[in-house]
Amino acid sequence: MATIYEKMTTPELTLALEKLDTQVELTRAKHLALDMARGKPSPDQVNISRPLLSILNEDSDLIDEGVDCSNYGCFEGIPSARRLAGAFLGVPAEQTIVLGSSSLNIMQSVLIHYWEKGVPGYTPWSKLDNVKFLCPVPGYDRHFGITEDLGIENIPVRMTPTGPDMDQVEELVANDDSIKGMFCVPKYSNPTGVTYSDETVRRLATMKAAPDFRIVWDNAYCMHDLNEHGDHLMNIHGVAATVGNEDRILEVASTSKITFPGAGIAFFGSSEANVKEVAKTLMVGLISANKLNQLAHARFFPTIEALHKHMMHHAEFLRPRFQLVQKKLSEGLGDTGCATWTDPNGGYFVSFDSQPGTAQRIVKLCADLGVKLTPAGATWPYGRDPHDTNIRIAPTYPSLEELGQALDVLVLATKTVCAIKALEDRE
Ligand SMILES: Cc1ncc(COP(=O)(O)O)c(C=O)c1O
Incomplete structure (x- = not known):
């Protein structure tokens, strides 16, 4: 025009x-x-989250369903925080890990893990001649930074009003085994604000791709509706499981823009096998996350309705x-x-x-x-x-x-x- x-x-x-x-x-x-x-x-x-800071003091009960939050232990996260994570991500609590404050940090750790060790049963990505990731554009610069830093080639794919252009995505991943993953912000995408349609979610979960292809399902804005009735996003884990692709989905989120940016709690949610495997590798470098912060958050949000x-x-x-x-x-x-x-x-x-x-x-x-x-x-x-x-x-x-x-x-x-x-x- x-x-x-x-x-x-x-x-x-x-x-x-x-x-x-x-x-x-x-x-x-x-x-x-x-x-x-x-x-x-x-x-x-x-400031609306400041009351969270008064939840814990020296007199507080620091036990969460039998877990002592004031000491080491319970790597995957305290029970009440994992339940919150499950409600957030749409997976059972047992299929979550609650970690430090940053979801970006989780994404980076998991991708570095696959880079160094490979998706279980497959060649480490670092040993392959070519590794590519699909990046819906316009998209989030910090996503692109993680893969760029590893030497993974970022391939732009066009965003549409219903999510990434699925014809382009399917065509690319079906014909190129070096495409090992894709970043998605499925609800209120950064920066378009687009929420993926059911058809997009279904196609992403079920499309033909390399067996070690992974989708980073960054649900950073899953709770961030501007009005009482926000956009609907289909649960991708359920669809993926219907075709045996449940390991494909690596979901993350955090309370960064819910409580305190940089000082909230972050979530990982995926298949049972992935959660076990990712926990095993992250445990090498972490005895336990900040469970007191998890406890404060879980008490601040006793239910998903409170959140x-x-x-x-x-x-x-x-x-x-x-x-x-x-x-x-x-x-x-x-x-x-x-x-x-x-x-x-x-x-x-x-x-x-x-x-x-x-x-x-x-x-x-x-x-x-x-x-x-x-x-x-x-x-x-x-x-x-x-x-x-x-x-x-x-x-x-x-x-x-x-x-x-x-x-x-x-x-x-x-x-x-x-x-x-x-x-x-x-x-
Ligand atoms: C899409 C998306 N993912 C992740 C983040 C960062 O989240 P965190 O603070 O949990 O690392 C942001 C922050 O702007 C974001 O827009």
């Missing part, structure tokens, strides 16, 4: 650009210092921010043809696509005007967005007022860069 600037005559375009330049200079004079880069809850939002209630409290902070993104972008760019963006029902991000060849310049102009965004390209493996269109919007951290100002700058920068490009394309 042509932008309004492309449709203008050259004198009209020159005039429009002059007006935009004036606005740019007025904005620059405000000396803004705003950050819309990383997906973090705002300080006020984090849901807490999430609705979080949503009160998030909803107005997501609404403001939609309002500012539709008012500022709605009929310009300069950009499209997603409108998710949960999660932490909005994915914004500008005209080809403009994202980097938009992010740079925003930075010049005092608004920090996630670097353009970060949503693609190796930071290379081939069409230079995608920008991840992270609206959760700034106050509403700051967010409004930051979005105004994004709108202005998008229009300005589009107008400049329309002029350049004529020269």
Whole structure:
């Protein structure tokens, strides 16, 4: 679709650009210092979890169903925390491990394990000439970083409104045994906010692939609905088990964006065999995780309903921010043809696509005007967005007022860069 600037005559375009330049200079004079880069809850939002910190004190009973949380032991996690993990991940509690605070750390540990030792019964990935991973794009840069760091080749696959393009995924994995895995954020994907359809989940669980092909099912946002009735996500473990693929699914999640980022508890859930095998390897380097933190979390969330209630409290902070993104972008760019963006029902991000060849310049102009965004390209493996269109919007951290100002700058920068490009394309 042509932008309004492309449709203008050259004198009209020159005039429009002059007006935009004036606005740019007025904005620059405000000396803004705003950050819309990383997906973090705002300080006020984090504060709603402070009561968790009072749950344990020196007088507390530190026994959880017979397990002494104040001493070594119970590697897989305390019973009540594993039950919570099971409810989170949709697997029986016995098929979970509750670990430290970071799900990213679990993903890395498991992939390093397969790299060094191989999926049980198969060649270590490090011994193979080629190992590839599928990366839905736009996606999460830190996923891509784990495989890139190991020397695994990241292959982008296109995201659609129902999840990764399954025709492309099936075609790739069926014909290339060196593809050993795939990253998925199945609910409120980072950054599109897309939740995978039942058909996508079914196809991922049952498609033909290398026997040691693994799906990292990163359910980081499984609880992060913006409204009472969030998106529905099919339980992939059940479908995978119907065709004997239960070992394919490595699910992780954490309470990072539920209680305290970096100080919550993290979950791993998979088949019985995988849980046993992964526990055995992780145990080499860890006697037991922080069970006191597990206990505090399990008491803070005695039921999954208590957790849901807490999430609705979080949503009160998030909803107005997501609404403001939609309002500012539709008012500022709605009929310009300069950009499209997603409108998710949960999660932490909005994915914004500008005209080809403009994202980097938009992010740079925003930075010049005092608004920090996630670097353009970060949503693609190796930071290379081939069409230079995608920008991840992270609206959760700034106050509403700051967010409004930051979005105004994004709108202005998008229009300005589009107008400049329309002029350049004529020269
Ligand atoms: C998709 C996804 N997975 C994992 C993480 C990090 O989670 P953790 O704090 O549990 O390592 C994030 C954080 O933004 C994320 O967006």
